[in-house]
Amino acid sequence: MAQLQTALLLNEKFGQYTVDQRPVPTPGPGDVLIEVYAASLNGIDNFIQRFGAFVETYPTVAGHEGVGIVRVLGDGVSNVREGDRVLFQCWFEADRGTYQQYSLAAAERIVRLPDSLSFDEAATLPVSFTTAAVGLYAPKSKHGGAALTPFWEEGGMGKYADQPIVILGGSSCVGQLAIQLAKLSGFNPIISTTSRRNSEYVKRAGATHIIDYHETPYSALKDEIVKITTMPLKIVYDAVSNEDTQKTAWEILAPNGSLIVLLPPADGLFGEEKEDGKRKILIFGNVNDPEHETSGFGRIVAQNLERLLAEGAIRPTAVEVLPNGLLGIQEGLNRLATGRGVSMPSPGFLFDCARIQHIPSPYTPSQVRSYLSRIGWPSIPDATGDRKKEDKNVVEFDANLANLQLLVYLHVITFPMDNSDLHYTKEHFMAVRPEPLYRRMVLERKGSYCFGQNGLLLGMLRGLGYRVYPVAGRVIEGPKQEYTAQLHLVLLVQPHRIPHELITYAVDVGFGGTGPVRPILLADGGTEECQHLAAGASDEWRGGWVWGSSPPERHRIVRGSYPASSLETSSSDHTAPRRDWHMQFAHTPLGKQPEWRTLYTFSEAEFFQQDIDAGSHVVSTCPGLFLDKLVNMRRFKVTVHEFKSAMANAESDEMDEADSDSVLKALDDLEGVRWMGKWTLDGSKATKRIGSFKLQEIEIENERQRVQTLREVFGLELKDGDEKWIQGRPAALPVRSA
Incomplete structure (x- = not known):
């Protein structure tokens, strides 16, 4: 194996991504070396570049999740073999980023893929599945969740039958997986907001009721939900998590309920129970989070995702493959930063999500x-x-x-x-x-x-x-x-x-x-x-x-x-x-x-x-x-x-x-x-x-x-x-x- 590899490097805090060479890392005990076949883009990578968050040592390699083939085993690894197709999550170290040809990962928290799942499809799952699972099932703690009984535990499958759940942003990657897990847990009805164009996509994931947020603003969501169910809402999963959705989600949440959000609450308060028992939970969906690593929850999530994929019980989300390899990543991150997701591109945007400037007119x-x-x-x-x-x-x-x-x-x-x-x-x-x-x-x-x-x-x-x-x-x-x-x-x-x-x-x-x-x-x-x-x-x-x-x-x-x-594309028909x-x-x-x-x-x-x-x-x-x-x-x-x-x-x-x-x-x-x-x-x-x-x-x-x-x-x-x-x-x- 070559000693050097091509990587997308961030050489300094607030710097620009550049393609360069860096050493291929060597796996230590409990780790594996994975040849990266596909890497998903994540908003965290923008936080690293634009706000200097999460990383202190430079140069670094970003990339939060990926898929590939195991090439080298570290000492003590027995759950995977060289040549296995796997998906995995990374932590904030250059050797563990996915925007490079080879990356290290902890063997006990990687997931073997069935042959029926392509690399591109599988790349949509690591962070999305973990974020959904942590929000619903992780124990109550700093980075924990709502502490529901997981469907994989005895008595957990279908336990919450006839209990309603609301998932805001059902067409997002996390929203899609949250709906699928809610269905496995038995929630009914599963109410989700999305646009009309994505309604069938969200229904296929398992939502029983769709509310079009174009026709029903979030301020009127409570009245619309009452038409569907009068049962108390103990779980609201906000996969959008802007100020408007968080405000509405808190209003519809019942006493002693849990609001799960992906971005910091506007009031800055999370993890604390209010006088009526209501609680905001800020999720960080990574199996390598030290808290989940110590508790073993990260390993359990990985094991159950592997089982679900083998059984065909989890659907990957929609995917868009960006052209130009590592050189196409910056463009994709720009799209994420402006709110245009990569997996489900919205109509109406210029190719690189550019903004047209105000240009002076030649006319007075x-x-x-x-x-x-x-x-x-x-x-x-x-x-x-x-x-x-x-x-x-x-x-x-x-x-x-x-x-x-x-x-x-x-x-x-x-x-x-x-x-x-x-x-x-x-x-x-x-x-x-x-x-x-x-x-x-x-x-x-x-x-x-x-x-x-x-x-x-x-x-x-x-x-x-x-x-x-x-x-x-x-x-x-x-x-x-x-x-x-x-x-x-x-x-x-x-x-x-x-x-x-x-x-x-x-x-x-x-x-x-x-x-x-x-x-x-x-x-x-x-x-x-x-x-x-x-x-x-x-x-x-x-x-x-x-x-x-x-x-x-x-x-x-x-x-x-x-x-x-x-020119030609990399598709089979060229x-x-x-x-x-x-x-x-x-x-x-x-x-x-x-x-x-x-x-x-x-x-x-x-x-x-x-x-x-x-x-x-x-x-x-x-x-x-x-x-x-x-x-x-x-x-x-x-x-x-x-x-x-x-x-x-x-x-x-x-x-x-x-x-x-x-x-x-x-x-x-x-x-x-x-x-x-x-x-x-x-x-x-x-x-x-x-x-x-x-x-x-x-x-x-x-x-x-x-x-x-x-x-x-x-x-x-x-x-x-x-x-x-x-x-x-x-x-x-x-x-x-x-």
Whole structure:
């Protein structure tokens, strides 16, 4: 065996993790050397790095739990053999951390794994199982528990039948194991809080009743529990343990009951019985805790976990495998620190759980107010409301999701998709820098294509106080769905405040045609969980899909990969890593399985102004793109009455009677949704549609008629004589009628 190994080292208190070499430790009496195959991330590792807790000797190796294969036995070890697959917990010593290739562990407190359990699944169990077991069964002491009779002792299995228990946070790793142990002890009902998207997951663990904390705030939990049981609650296990949950848990706890928490109580008091016998218990779930080592409880927990796994009586929790080995650990710890667990990732977060900064806007508050006036914002803030934010003037504005949705709607019905400056001006140039873009769109009342549309909105959102940045997209073209270069622009916005400030939405006002017209939660709409609400969100934070301009048009984003990628994952099929988002649309009639088609892909890498300049130059000068065609599309507001009138008086080439009935039902059911119609200019024909219903068509014979149509129908302020600048270009029509 090699004398050196690769490890993730923390060289000093409050330092940064670095990958380096360190010696392979030698097991002493009672220890074994384990080759680490997988290590679970734990919040304690953040406490070590960020707060200097638990560790005094540096450099050190963190990592609190792991799985692997026993390679070397220390003296006196007889309960395991070399080659055994095991899970184990560590203590706060460099030789016993799991963020390295080889780690030491106490042989009497490791657990042999059945062949049916993978390393990845088993890695979710050491700390979670121990924390659940200590909380419920450990004797009363400093790091002890509620002192219930363990199910593994004689008379313990099912002992607490017909006694209720409440477990807050049932979808967490500890919550999952606490539910399973409560079931073995016979508790009934087992009441757990979780989100709607995780309800089935929690029921599979053994919960009999689910309370959705989105619909029932913790302040109203007591009233909801009374509907389920009136029996006194002697055990409440708080696997969330924030201030709100601890307060509620204490209120619902019966006299002489035990509240089990994972984080220090807000009042700092635990382990002491109150006058009514109620007791708060702060758990430290490690079989190597000196208290559990001395009492033998740690060894007993390990022995019983081994038996339960062999019998298939315990289910591992959901697991997410992070890429990049030791190099991926810091990213995972960052996610844990911001409240986004690794095993059950919440929709709506950027890849590395990043927070978008407040970036100064290129526009003055006066220009931002002019923009709001141009799009018809209901109430324009005056200059007295301007305030300082991040040392920059920002218009006084409530930068939230509801206002973002309205801004996007007003923007797309105000500014047409338009590349007329490329054809009807002497310069044949599309402005995409902030100042000329403002002049063209806000003052001269023209439109733009993606780089201009989203570029203008980017600056205005920053001027209104939103945290937003631009990313690049690849448009998918042709029947073969071919990927173009990065010639599209998309915005990513974080419109919420603490504690949900990392929830992110994709916004695109510049695709035109079948492009999206509403913010979309940055979540994989192809997964079942995103058909429900995002974790920690209100009812308006919906993943899955959003409506397009008019029903049945819908949009969603899904995780995907670039087919020509040079990268591959470590999975058996060697597929490319899914690092891109795919924007998709469906026009499938409602009530039928949607047929999704990809419009474009985008990544989360930031696109800067120089990138926008370069992309715009390419699309406006290369043959086959905007150089060869005039692009114009204008959306307009449509009421439900106007939509129904169009359906009654116009024909659709896409819908039969049953499909139309489903759209009518959607219009009636979706009160408050803002719908849109479209005017499109395709060469020598302008067409007005609401959905797939054609209302009007204008045939255009020459450039003078086309300029007139652009002025009167599309709202562009072109001048008489501008048609001369398009002559000789591929997109030109005849100068006059033949």
